[in-house]
Amino acid sequence: xxxFHVTFDEKRLxxxxxxxxxxxxxDKLDLPRMLKENISIQRGPTAKYSVADIIxxxxxxxxxxxxxxxxxxxxxxxxxxxxxxKWTAFPDNSTLGRWFKLFRPVHCQELSAxxxxxxxxxxxxxxxxxxxxxxxxxxxxxxxxxxxAETGYNPxxxxxxxxxxxxCFIAExxxxxxxxxxxxxxxxxxxxxxxxxECFSKLPKRVWKVFVRADSGFFSGDFxxxxxxxxCEYLIKVKMKxxxxxxxxxxxxxxxxxxxxxxxxxWHKCHGWKRARRFVAVRMEVETEGTLLxxxxxxxxxxxxxxxxxxxxxxxxxxxxxxxxxxIEWCKNQMASGSILTQDFWANSAIFQTCILAYNLLVWMMWxxxxxxxxxxxxxxxxxxxxxxARLIHPGxxxxxxxxxxxxFKEQWQSIESSIAELNFA
Numbered sequence: 001x002x003x004f005h006v007t008f009d010e011k012r013l014x015x016x017x018x019x020x021x022x023x024x025x026x027d028k029l030d031l032p033r034m035l036k037e038n039i040s041i042q043r044g045p046t047a048k049y050s051v052a053d054i055i056x057x058x059x060x061x062x063x064x065x066x067x068x069x070x071x072x073x074x075x076x077x078x079x080x081x082x083x084x085x086k087w088t089a090f091p092d093n094s095t096l097g098r099w100f101k102l103f104r105p106v107h108c109q110e111l112s113a114x115x116x117x118x119x120x121x122x123x124x125x126x127x128x129x130x131x132x133x134x135x136x137x138x139x140x141x142x143x144x145x146x147x148x149a150e151t152g153y154n155p156x157x158x159x160x161x162x163x164x165x166x167x168c169f170i171a172e173x174x175x176x177x178x179x180x181x182x183x184x185x186x187x188x189x190x191x192x193x194x195x196x197x198e199c200f201s202k203l204p205k206r207v208w209k210v211f212v213r214a215d216s217g218f219f220s221g222d223f224x225x226x227x228x229x230x231x232c233e234y235l236i237k238v239k240m241k242x243x244x245x246x247x248x249x250x251x252x253x254x255x256x257x258x259x260x261x262x263x264x265x266x267w268h269k270c271h272g273w274k275r276a277r278r279f280v281a282v283r284m285e286v287e288t289e290g291t292l293l294x295x296x297x298x299x300x301x302x303x304x305x306x307x308x309x310x311x312x313x314x315x316x317x318x319x320x321x322x323x324x325x326x327x328i329e330w331c332k333n334q335m336a337s338g339s340i341l342t343q344d345f346w347a348n349s350a351i352f353q354t355c356i357l358a359y360n361l362l363v364w365m366m367w368x369x370x371x372x373x374x375x376x377x378x379x380x381x382x383x384x385x386x387x388x389x390a391r392l393i394h395p396g397x398x399x400x401x402x403x404x405x406x407x408x409f410k411e412q413w414q415s416i417e418s419s420i421a422e423l424n425f426a
Contacts, residue, residue, distance in 0.1 A: 012393065014080035016064045017401055018386035021416050023060070023085055025365045028423045029118045032056060038117075039110045041102050048089050054099050055111070057090065058340075058351065059358035065382060067336045069093040080392040084399070097342045103350035111353050112178075115360065116202050119175070121425040122364045123204040130209040132171035133199060134324035135218060137188045139164055140338035148345035150184040163338060165352065166192070167331070168199045169324050171213075175363045176331065176356050177202055181349035188217030193226050200230055209233070213321045216240070219304065221273040228306070235318055238279065238302040247281055247300055255312050260285035263311035277304050280311040326377075334378040335359040369419045384409050385416065 026032060035052035043050065049057075060081070061072040075081055076090040091099065103111075141162040142149045149161040162184035168177045178199045180191065196212075203210070211233040214223075219239050227234045246268065255261040262283050269276035283298040301315055309317060331337040337355040341348050362378060376384075391402045407413070 012080050014078050015389050017388040017390035019060050024420050034114045038114050058354050062336045062355050062358040067339050100347040100350050101344045103346045108349050115357050127206045128172045131207055132211045134169045134321055135214040137166050138328050148183040152185040166195050169327050173367050175360045179356050181352045192218050193222050235305045265311055279304050280314045282315045330378050331359050369416050
């Protein structure tokens, strides 16, 4: 290796040049203005930072890879990004934490309403008439005594304090339609009916048919009543507790060309339900006990649905829901949802929402640019198109962002730049 010297005297360098795409896209959506005008947190006349600036700073930090308040130093010291976003000052970690502690439930609702308005603008350009909503809960463990962090359902780390958010994704776009930040002691289905009502209220008007897919935590008569009232198609996994005896009473048929697989379907009215519903089930032989008179052992999968699919088709269709679990992991592990925390519950809720907003901003931009972009996860997009080294120069009255001549994704950069420039939201 050559001998070399290190100096720290270069100015206007950035390692996150690709954030300019997200900034331009946010400006096209008029997101900073909507944040400023619709979130009613009062700031004094001498306040250095506006509501919009603080939220955009955190969102851009998350997009750049921050997973903790102290990681925002990557933007605080990035004078190029601060200059291009017109941030004359960047708060320290404690100031950011104090600022988010101003959030109360009404402000979280206002932040959600701003995101809804941005979504409607995005969907005015490109939309689906029939959509799939994947509803799920997730556990986010913590290592402190944050407000609302309680012991509850936590299969990976039993006994650990955690939060238990509810999330709803639109499968066709991968965006997170709605989220609730909840204490760790909340049961999966707690508030599921009200949560779903809010999801329906957020859907763009052009959507005419909704299919809802959810795991066994949402298997309840009230939840199904709501879906039927809204004329939704649904596929919900059934809780296996006390179900084995009912399944063993059914008449099973061998699945064609699938050795060891049998299926059945039947109508059943659970306790407390207003009417009977269609159940479909699949059982797979996993092993046999005994040698003289072998007794097969089965793994069961059971669903309640109003789809007109065969049991095996239903089972395979439910399997597509696994993608939503990937999106949840992307939000948690790649977009810092639930990992940037303060001691205040509503501050953490607002930070969680801001991380989801950052995720959606990235998804919307890539979706409007090209459907092929939906195959890439946030970390890949961050590596290719956000963490890009560049130099900012300012000769005369013009600004130039100079990238490497050998930058490997030049065509993708220019394509995104052109598609954003052509966007015009009413």
